[in-house]
Amino acid sequence: MSRCSVALVNPPFNGTFDGAPIGLLYLGAALENAGHDVTLHDFGGIQTDMAQAAAKVLDRRPGIIGIGGTSPSFAEALRLATEIRRRDKEVWIVKGGCHERFGRQVDAFCGLDGEAGPMDAAVFAAAAESQMVQLARDRADGMVNPRPMDGIRLRWTARVGLGLSSPLSPAVSAIRLAPVRHLISDRGRYTYGGIFGGANATQVITYRGCPFDCSFCALPKDVLWHEWEAVERDIRGLRVQGYDAVFIDDGTFTLDWDWAKRVCDLLHECGLMWACQTRVDKVNEERLTHMARSGCVYVYYGLESGSDRVRKAINKPLEPTEIVKGIQRTRELGMRATASFIFGVPLGNAGTEHDSREDWEASVKLIREAKPHNVIPTIFSYYPGSPAWDRLPERRKGAYVKGESREPVWSFFDDGYGGIHHVTKEVAGDIRDYLSREIPDYLWPGLAAVAKSTD
Numbered sequence: 001m002s003r004c005s006v007a008l009v010n011p012p013f014n015g016t017f018d019g020a021p022i023g024l025l026y027l028g029a030a031l032e033n034a035g036h037d038v039t040l041h042d043f044g045g046i047q048t049d050m051a052q053a054a055a056k057v058l059d060r061r062p063g064i065i066g067i068g069g070t071s072p073s074f075a076e077a078l079r080l081a082t083e084i085r086r087r088d089k090e091v092w093i094v095k096g097g098c099h100e101r102f103g104r105q106v107d108a109f110c111g112l113d114g115e116a117g118p119m120d121a122a123v124f125a126a127a128a129e130s131q132m133v134q135l136a137r138d139r140a141d142g143m144v145n146p147r148p149m150d151g152i153r154l155r156w157t158a159r160v161g162l163g164l165s166s167p168l169s170p171a172v173s174a175i176r177l178a179p180v181r182h183l184i185s186d187r188g189r190y191t192y193g194g195i196f197g198g199a200n201a202t203q204v205i206t207y208r209g210c211p212f213d214c215s216f217c218a219l220p221k222d223v224l225w226h227e228w229e230a231v232e233r234d235i236r237g238l239r240v241q242g243y244d245a246v247f248i249d250d251g252t253f254t255l256d257w258d259w260a261k262r263v264c265d266l267l268h269e270c271g272l273m274w275a276c277q278t279r280v281d282k283v284n285e286e287r288l289t290h291m292a293r294s295g296c297v298y299v300y301y302g303l304e305s306g307s308d309r310v311r312k313a314i315n316k317p318l319e320p321t322e323i324v325k326g327i328q329r330t331r332e333l334g335m336r337a338t339a340s341f342i343f344g345v346p347l348g349n350a351g352t353e354h355d356s357r358e359d360w361e362a363s364v365k366l367i368r369e370a371k372p373h374n375v376i377p378t379i380f381s382y383y384p385g386s387p388a389w390d391r392l393p394e395r396r397k398g399a400y401v402k403g404e405s406r407e408p409v410w411s412f413f414d415d416g417y418g419g420i421h422h423v424t425k426e427v428a429g430d431i432r433d434y435l436s437r438e439i440p441d442y443l444w445p446g447l448a449a450v451a452k453s454t455d
Contacts, residue, residue: 025179072418306366381419
């Protein structure tokens with residue numbers, strides 16, 4: 001079989017996440033398993049000139065360049081793709097994500113409606129390993145353009161049109177292979193917010209998707225469980241690879257407690273300290289106690305708001321008494337409890353109405369009562385694939401192309417930088433100032449400095 005050289009890229013972006021691009025590592029595993037050559041370029045969080053980044057990506061003359069990233073980094077991904085296309089007219093450039101649903105403005109920029117653009121294809125499958133392997137096979141076999149297949153949208157040309165072939169199985173390698181962490185050249189740069197005290201850390205995924213219907217979340221609603229043999233092989237190999245700590249990157253780790261308990265026991269057996277994210281309505285005394293005893297040191301809870309009407313608006317029906325009990329018990333068992341709260345939330349189906357000072361005060365009151373170790377404030381963002389996205393006017397969906405929300409004030413909020421928000425930057429500044437004044441001791445380390453340095 002012919003081999004294809006594939007470069008996987010996380011674009012330059014000034015976001016807050018400081019973990020490895022785990023999705024690209026799974027793509028790398030599938031491509032390597034199919035016999036292709038893979039390199040990884042992670043520019044996330046690094047001040048990198050786009051021209052320099054493009055030159056580095058093209059250094060080994062790849063046949064395919066797969067650009068990942070999050071929705072907020074979409075504009076940077078397109079800028080990088082444009083720079084790459086300027087230097088190389090023949091390489092296939094593939095963008096991953098839900099962005100084919102952005103509307104005509106983005107379609108035009110990406111070359112998906114007949115206009116000139118840098119992208120050859122947009123892969124929007126929830127688990128894209130099968131699609132990338134097929135693209136690499138076609139490229140290695142000498143095809144000039146990508147061909148239509150399920151889960152991929154192509155550039156509209158005379159020779160290649162939009163369309164679907166017979167469906168590919170999303171389970172091909174998506175749930176059977178461990179991520180190839182050897183592609184990471186500098187694992188010491190990933191600190192995971194310092195939650196592991198400087199220990200060498202990495203991520204593990206045991207399933208994909210999320211069954212809940214929070215209005216702001218773009219995760220697929222169908223849950224795809226990884227095969228246990230693959231999860232076990234992955235975790236057992238971490239010590240050999242020099243890792244001491246693991247962040248379980250499942251959307252809600254304790255979604256299925258029988259499964260999660262099995263993972264807890266394996267982590268404990270392997271002597272790994274670990275952290276996870278979950279919901280307070282998916283933990284209890286038994287679960288939290290078992291997590292603590294098996295080496296869990298940190299739990300991230302998406303609490304979102306102390307206001308009843310805001311929780312209703314985002315479809316996250318958590319009870320305040322349940323929140324307080326879960327946070328306090330997490331602390332009592334020796335685990336660090338961090339909570340996210342969302343501000344700038346749209347209220348109603350139309351117009352500019354958003355949460356008020358009264359709603360912010362309800363969140364601050366709940367924070368002071370529950371006493372999490374830290375609070376990570378987020379700002380409501382419209383993400384493609386989320387229920388809220390469908391209510392966003394079409395004219396605003398193209399804002400990702402322009403790079404909206406790059407002003408400094410948004411960097412105070414987790415994932416605020418780069419998103420499309422319901423509130424203005426002036427309102428975001430008011431929220432930042434209010435939280436910095438009311439709960440400075442709860443804010444995630446570093447946010448106080450951000451608050452002082454932003455306009």
